[in-house]
Amino acid sequence: MNLSDDLYQEIILDHSRHPRRYGCPLDHTHCAEGKNPLCGDEYQVYLTLDDEGVVRDASFEGSGCAISKASTSLMLEQLIGKHHEEVRALFVTFHDMVTNPEADHDATALGKLAAFSGIWKFPSRVKCAILCWHAVRNALDGHTTASTE
Amino acid sequence: MTPPPDNPLLDLRDRFPCLDQTVHGKPLTYLDTAATALKPTCVIESLAHHYRLVSANIHRGVHTLSERATADFERARTTVQTHLNAAHSHEIIFTSGTTDSINLVAQSYGQLAIGAGDEILITEMEHHSNIVPWQLLRERSGAVLRVAPMLDNGDLDRDAFRAALNARTRLVAVTAVSNALGTVNPVAELTREAHAAGAVVLVDAAQALPLQAMDVQALDCDFLAFSGHKVFGPTGIGVLYGKNDLLKAMPPVKGGGDMILSVTFDQTTYNELPHIFEAGTAHIAGAIGLGRALEFVNAVGYPAIEAHESALLDHALTALQAIDGVRLVGTPAQRKGIVSFLVDAIHPHDLGTILDGEGVAIRAGHHCAQPVMAHYGVAATARASFSIYNTRDDVDRLVAAIRAAQEIFA
Numbered sequence: 222m223n224l225s226d227d228l229y230q231e232i233i234l235d236h237s238r239h240p241r242r243y244g245c246p247l248d249h250t251h252c253a254e255g256k257n258p259l260c261g262d263e264y265q266v267y268l269t270l271d272d273e274g275v276v277r278d279a280s281f282e283g284s285g286c287a288i289s290k291a292s293t294s295l296m297l298e299q300l301i302g303k304h305h306e307e308v309r310a311l312f313v314t315f316h317d318m319v320t321n322p323e324a325d326h327d328a329t330a331l332g333k334l335a336a337f338s339g340i341w342k343f344p345s346r347v348k349c350a351i352l353c354w355h356a357v358r359n360a361l362d363g364h365t366t367a368s369t370e
Numbered sequence: 371m372t373p374p375p376d377n378p379l380l381d382l383r384d385r386f387p388c389l390d391q392t393v394h395g396k397p398l399t400y401l402d403t404a405a406t407a408l409k410p411t412c413v414i415e416s417l418a419h420h421y422r423l424v425s426a427n428i429h430r431g432v433h434t435l436s437e438r439a440t441a442d443f444e445r446a447r448t449t450v451q452t453h454l455n456a457a458h459s460h461e462i463i464f465t466s467g468t469t470d471s472i473n474l475v476a477q478s479y480g481q482l483a484i485g486a487g488d489e490i491l492i493t494e495m496e497h498h499s500n501i502v503p504w505q506l507l508r509e510r511s512g513a514v515l516r517v518a519p520m521l522d523n524g525d526l527d528r529d530a531f532r533a534a535l536n537a538r539t540r541l542v543a544v545t546a547v548s549n550a551l552g553t554v555n556p557v558a559e560l561t562r563e564a565h566a567a568g569a570v571v572l573v574d575a576a577q578a579l580p581l582q583a584m585d586v587q588a589l590d591c592d593f594l595a596f597s598g599h600k601v602f603g604p605t606g607i608g609v610l611y612g613k614n615d616l617l618k619a620m621p622p623v624k625g626g627g628d629m630i631l632s633v634t635f636d637q638t639t640y641n642e643l644p645h646i647f648e649a650g651t652a653h654i655a656g657a658i659g660l661g662r663a664l665e666f667v668n669a670v671g672y673p674a675i676e677a678h679e680s681a682l683l684d685h686a687l688t689a690l691q692a693i694d695g696v697r698l699v700g701t702p703a704q705r706k707g708i709v710s711f712l713v714d715a716i717h718p719h720d721l722g723t724i725l726d727g728e729g730v731a732i733r734a735g736h737h738c739a740q741p742v743m744a745h746y747g748v749a750a751t752a753r754a755s756f757s758i759y760n761t762r763d764d765v766d767r768l769v770a771a772i773r774a775a776q777e778i779f780a
């Protein structure tokens with residue numbers, strides 16, 4: 222097996238070719254930019270939370286490498302229906318998984334995101350996988366304009 | 371009889387111990403010399419020799435080891451002088467690298483000769499280190515920074531360059547070889563034109579010096595900067611060449627030990643050239659290693675280096691263009707050892723990671739030349755660069771790895 226097979230698994234390639242939840246929604250309650258000037262990766266993520274703080278809609282647009290795009294696509298799919306506190310907790314779990322090979326991560330919580338479990342072997346690519354997680358957290362923290370059009 | 375090796379410099383590969391390893395189980399194919407060159411054993415040993423047997427500081431001891439270190443350090447300066455064909459050894463100033471050299475000129479010559487409304491002319495294909503120091507100078511002085519554009523093939527737009535020169539142009543800073551595209555600029559002609567307008571010229575030779583002779587008197591440039599690490603020498607050492615008359619008039623920009631003759635709290639007398647620009651303990655081993663690296667380059671010889679690099683480049687250009695879905699970024703008329711390219715539907719960073727899995731080291735990114743990326747409307751490219759230790763096999767491995775990446779992304 223080749224080293225990069227570990228990274229470029231079918232599910233990741235699939236989500237990079239055909240990103241889910243792609244596009245700019247008509248409405249959103251939170252949004253933030255995920256930008257890596259070093260790579261030129263640039264995304265916008267949009268979230269709509271209901272009054273209880275549950276994510277009802279999530280989408281993104283922008284461009285970047287396969288890893289950042291697939292990670293964003295897979296992430297947003299999982300966020301739907303989660304309370305923002307659960308989203309934050311999932312970020313911690315995901316962050317742990319992609320940076321710490323020893324981490325005993327909760328596979329059920331991560332679901333399809335477990336596809337990124339081998340990425341710690343590619344330190345320069347970890348930032349690609351967590352780029353839009355940071356954007357989501359920033360959006361939840363209100364670090365960029367929350368807009369309701 | 372054994373067939374002639376595909377690389378006339380083949381036995382040179384043995385001089386580069388770093389090549390003798392596998393990466394992810396594959397033989398290392400190092401195609402990132404434009405970022406930094408691998409080091410020959412002689413350079414590595416000159417560093418070890420200095421630390422093992424000499425180690426002492428320079429210019430400040432009467433003991434034997436200090437005198438030995440001083441002699442070795444100053445011999446390295448003479449080696450650089452000869453290499454660049456500079457008229458005087460004190461025109462060679464050791465810096466930490468190209469970036470440091472350019473900043474020295476921007477600060478010191480900027481302070482001396484560039485004021486509000488004066489113009490600095492650079493080109494669109496400069497490395498960030500030949501852009502940002504001039505922007506800082508612009509902020510300090512109120513000078514105007516002009517940029518001569520490139521043509522779409524990556525050549526400098528000569529007409530626009532000429533048109534940008536005028537009576538207010540004080541300084542022209544131009545790279546001899548573009549690190550992003552490989553474009554070779556006609557530095558001697560540009561210098562002539564700049565001089566005719568009354569401007570001084572700084573040549574960024576970071577990418578050029580590993581591949582071609584740079585004779586500062588023949589070029590007639592006023593300043594020339596390069597880095598040790600790109601020319602098979604150590605990191606953390608570089609050179610600024612400056613013409614005697616200019617350097618003599620320029621104020622020091624860093625104060626400290628070695629750059630002074632005497633210090634009292636009322637009055638400090640500065641040292642002479644080149645020491646006035648070398649405050650503090652220098653990277654002594656680095657300078658000695660750089661001297662050794664240039665001796666190595668001379669032993670190989672620029673004619674052999676140029677012949678090898680141009681044959682390899684031709685092979686690479688042909689091989690890359692033969693791959694469906696590969697697009698060259700920049701097709702300059704004169705090019706040296708560097709190729710930027712894109713592969714359809716594969717982001718350069720993904721390509722870089724997959725190639726690395728095949729043992730092939732390339733650079734993926736903006737190459738510290740974001741204006742060049744902007745010119746082509748891309749955020750990043752993949753870049754392969756070639757040196758004396760590369761072979762046609764390396765190019766073939768690059769091609770095979772690109773095809774492997776295309777299969778993954780198919």
Ligand SMILES: Cc1ncc(COP(=O)(O)O)c(C=O)c1O
Nearest residue numbers: 467468469497499549576577597
């Ligand atoms: C053309 C050019 N100029 C300047 C530099 C900066 O060199 P250094 O980082 O060694 O100071 C580089 C290196 O990347 C370069 O390629």
